Amino acid sequence: MSRRLAITALLGLIVAGCSIPQWMPLIGEKPSSTEPAKPATPAPMRLAATGRPPAPADESVTDRVLAVVNNDAITLSELQEAIAVYQYENRERAQAAASDELVQQFLTRMIDNRLQIQEAEREKIVIEEAEVDEELAERIKKMNMKDRHEFETLVKAQGLSMDTIKKRIRDELRRNRIIGRKVRLRVSVTEAEVTHYLEANRPKLETGLSYHARHILVLPEEGAADAAWENARIRAELLRTQLQQGADFAELARQNSRDASARDGGDLGTLKRGELAQDIEAQILGLGPGEVSQPFRSALGYHIFRLETKDSLEGEGLVRVKGQIREILFREKFETRLDTWLKEIKQRAIIDVRLDGQL
Numbered sequence: 001m002s003r004r005l006a007i008t009a010l011l012g013l014i015v016a017g018c019s020i021p022q023w024m025p026l027i028g029e030k031p032s033s034t035e036p037a038k039p040a041t042p043a044p045m046r047l048a049a050t051g052r053p054p055a056p057a058d059e060s061v062t063d064r065v066l067a068v069v070n071n072d073a074i075t076l077s078e079l080q081e082a083i084a085v086y087q088y089e090n091r092e093r094a095q096a097a098a099s100d101e102l103v104q105q106f107l108t109r110m111i112d113n114r115l116q117i118q119e120a121e122r123e124k125i126v127i128e129e130a131e132v133d134e135e136l137a138e139r140i141k142k143m144n145m146k147d148r149h150e151f152e153t154l155v156k157a158q159g160l161s162m163d164t165i166k167k168r169i170r171d172e173l174r175r176n177r178i179i180g181r182k183v184r185l186r187v188s189v190t191e192a193e194v195t196h197y198l199e200a201n202r203p204k205l206e207t208g209l210s211y212h213a214r215h216i217l218v219l220p221e222e223g224a225a226d227a228a229w230e231n232a233r234i235r236a237e238l239l240r241t242q243l244q245q246g247a248d249f250a251e252l253a254r255q256n257s258r259d260a261s262a263r264d265g266g267d268l269g270t271l272k273r274g275e276l277a278q279d280i281e282a283q284i285l286g287l288g289p290g291e292v293s294q295p296f297r298s299a300l301g302y303h304i305f306r307l308e309t310k311d312s313l314e315g316e317g318l319v320r321v322k323g324q325i326r327e328i329l330f331r332e333k334f335e336t337r338l339d340t341w342l343k344e345i346k347q348r349a350i351i352d353v354r355l356d357g358q359l
Helices: 003-014 076-089 100-122 129-142 148-157 162-182 191-200 202-207 225-244 249-256 260-264 278-285 315-347
Strands: 065-069 072-075 210-218 267-272 302-310 351-353
Touching: 065 076, 065 100, 072 076, 072 100, 076 100, 100 162, 100 315, 100 351, 129 148, 129 162, 148 162, 191 202, 191 315, 210 225, 210 249, 210 260, 210 278, 225 249, 225 302, 249 260, 260 267, 278 302
Parallel strands: none
Antiparallel strands: 065 072, 065 351, 210 267, 210 302
């Protein structure tokens, strides 16, 4: 990427709220041409319920117009800027061509953003100059620039003005404000909904919980099978008695365990549910924190476990999981409400898309 493109993209980052978000698929740029772009053949216009024709684009605009949203034009350079910002953010190299579908996704999102800004204007949402300055200062800080003067110098070097930058930030703040008013404030999640989700997804939620345990493995010695196993059981019982009397688990593990974890004092580390064999895990998770298990026989020998800690859907763990569930349900409702609202404002808008699929 050339220095000029990098700087342009960097400037774009500070006003990225008015362009394409990072989840949008990548669209490659086509090489720029010194020849003026030929006007595209307009697509059939779609009229709003009012039956009024779309307002013509400003005659002073020499850039190619890709869409007219009510009386507001979206130009080719704006789309290319959004693409450049996306590529810069994702460190992607420009592709040789872009599919019509991907180009349309970018343009659709820009139309949606423009409609939201227009709705904010209709609602007479005003952003004070102090709010713009505060947001600008925060973004300059994130760009690791020395001060505002350094940023203004960079802006002027690209032939832009601070008024242009401020307008874009103001538009973004207005868009966020109208979304808050029309969408966010109209979304709520009840405790009953959280509980219902919890019960319906409890097995899946518990799978993601973790626990921490220690382990001692007592192996049967060589000899008569029954006698060897009985001897191993007795030794395991004696070790458990010592642990109940206050012996240090880590020290006993180092001295007596034949498991690979012995050198670490029997520490199995933090495990996710499902990592160990089901019968072994059941023995561990059946314990309370600090509790030592009865000797448990497996095909290897006798095991003694001590549970250090475990996450559970109780107490603080339950509060944390419920908070996560609330966020999931809120996001789902928010996206549904946002989609419904966008459809509503599109139905009463006049949108003339002039994109012919070729950039």
